[in-house]
Every structure is written in structure tokens, then in C-alpha cells.
Amino acid sequence: MKQIRHMAKRIILLLTLACVTMAVSAQDVPFKRKYFPDQRKEFHQAQKDLKKGQKLAGKGVESRDKALQRLMSAHAFNPQNAKLNLAIGELLLRGPDPYKALPFLETAHALKPSVSPLLKLQLGRTYHLHHRFQDAIRLYDEYYATLSRKEIRRSGAQAGLWKAQSIIGDSLMQQPVRCFVDPMGDRINSPWPEYAPVLSADGTRLWFTSRRPGSTGGKTDAENLPF
Numbered sequence: 001m002k003q004i005r006h007m008a009k010r011i012i013l014l015l016t017l018a019c020v021t022m023a024v025s026a027q028d029v030p031f032k033r034k035y036f037p038d039q040r041k042e043f044h045q046a047q048k049d050l051k052k053g054q055k056l057a058g059k060g061v062e063s064r065d066k067a068l069q070r071l072m073s074a075h076a077f078n079p080q081n082a083k084l085n086l087a088i089g090e091l092l093l094r095g096p097d098p099y100k101a102l103p104f105l106e107t108a109h110a111l112k113p114s115v116s117p118l119l120k121l122q123l124g125r126t127y128h129l130h131h132r133f134q135d136a137i138r139l140y141d142e143y144y145a146t147l148s149r150k151e152i153r154r155s156g157a158q159a160g161l162w163k164a165q166s167i168i169g170d171s172l173m174q175q176p177v178r179c180f181v182d183p184m185g186d187r188i189n190s191p192w193p194e195y196a197p198v199l200s201a202d203g204t205r206l207w208f209t210s211r212r213p214g215s216t217g218g219k220t221d222a223e224n225l226p227f
Contacts, residue, residue: 026110026111027080027111028081028082028111029078029080030081031043031046031047031050031074031078031081031084036078039077042077043077045073045077046073046076046077046078049070049071049077050071050074050084052070053069053070053071053074054071057071057087057091061094064094067091068088068091068092071084071087071091072088080107081111082107082111082112082115083115085105085111086104086108086115086116086119088104089101089102089104089105089108089122089126090122093122093125093126098129099130102126102127102130105119105123105126106123109123117146118143120146121143121159124136124138124139124142124143124159124162127139128162128165128166131169133167133173134170136162136166137163140159140166143159144156144160144163188206190212192210192211192213192225192226193210193211194208194209194211194212195209196208196209211225211227213226215227
């Protein structure tokens with residue numbers, strides 16, 4: 001009996017230590033020198049990379065790669081900073097490989113959910129892209145619940161649209177149907193975003209939106225894509 005009680009105490013102690021360890025590991029660590037007393041040189045370099053990366057990130061798509069390089073260098077020194085994980089996640093989410101944003105946005109949310117009012121929407125969108133539709137719907141709902149009536153009228157439509165898409169996506173995942181997607185050749189397909197196809201009634205003509213260079217608008221957006 002004594003042995004059982006002793007083992008029970010040890011189990012409780014181990015569980016308590018595990019919980020404490022998890023709580024400590026999930027703490028947001030600011031970029032302040034007092035948190036890195038024995039790494040003065042490394043801290044200054046990481047802080048320099050952080051500031052330069054933030055500055056480059058604000059210059060648009062042409063500086064994205066350089067910004068990511070600097071921010072990732074700072075992240076290697078301090079991966080437990082919510083703002084830094086958010087900044088990296090936002091850059092990746094707006095880039096050509098948005099799926100890579102997931103671990104950084106998840107970490108930012110775990111460290112400090114209030115780090116940005118848009119974080120739940122961004123994380124929901126990333127789950128959406130990973131086909132984790134139920135997680136996406138939950139985050140969209142949580143984001144929507146934070147909006148005032150004025151904010152709902154101004155920007156709630158995007159969350160509503162993505163939620164509707166996730167609901168449809170989830171239903172399709174529950175009842176998968178085999179289908180085949182074939183490329184239509186270089187005259188139609190290009191490396192640029194293309195969408196909204198419309199086929200003529202007789203099936204001989206196809207209209208679609210293409211963001212390739214040489215489009216009729218002659219302008220580029222914030223992502224450097226023609227329109």
C-alpha cells in the first residue's frame with residue numbers, strides 16, 4: 001500500500017513538472033538583453049537582424065526574401081517571441097508558398113493570442129489552405145466574435161466568405177469524389193495566378209482571369225502581380 005501511495009505521489013510530481021515545463025516553454029520571450037545575460041554578442045546581432053527584417057518587410061514584395069532572411073536569423077536566436085513569429089508568418093502567408101506560414105502563426109498564437117487582432121483570421125486562413133477546415137472554421141468564428149458591429153460591416157465579409165468556403169470544403173472532404181485535372185498547355189496555363197474560367201455554351205471558347213505580364217490593365221498590385 002505504501003508503495004502504491006509512493007508511486008502515485010511520483011506520478012503526480014512528474015505530471016506537475018511536465019505542466020510547469022509546458023507553461024514555461026509557451027512563454028513569450030521579449031527581445032530584451034536581460035533575458036539573454038550570457039549572450040550579449042549574439043543578442044545584439046539578433047536584434048539588428050530583427051530591426052532590419054522589419055524595415056525590409058515594410059518595403060513590399062521586392063524586399064520579401066531579404067526580410068525573411070533577416071527575420072529567420074533573429075528567429076534562430078529567439079524562436080519564442082510572438083511578434084517575430086507573427087511577422088514571419090505574415091510574410092509567408094502573403095508569399096508564393098503560404099502553407100509554410102503555419103508553424104510560425106501557430107507559435108505566435110500559442111505564445112500570445114492577443115499579439116495581433118488579425119492573428120485568428122490569419123491562422124484560420126492557413127488552416128484553410130492546409131485543408132484543416134474544422135480548425136479554420138473555429139478560428140474564423142473566434143475572429144468574428146472579436147469584431148464590433150462597425151468592423152463587421154467593414155471587414156467581416158472576408159471571414160464570412162472564407163468560413164463558407166471551409167464549410168463546403170469540409171463537406172467535400174467527408175464525401176470525396178475522384179476527379180482528374182489536366183493542364184491545357186502553355187498557351188493557356190502560365191506560372192501566374194489564373195482563375196474564374198467561363199466556358200461558352202458550345203464549349204469552343206474559354207474566358208478566364210490571368211495575372212500574367214502583358215495583361216490589359218498594365219498595372220501591378222502590392223504583390224507585384226499585373227492587373
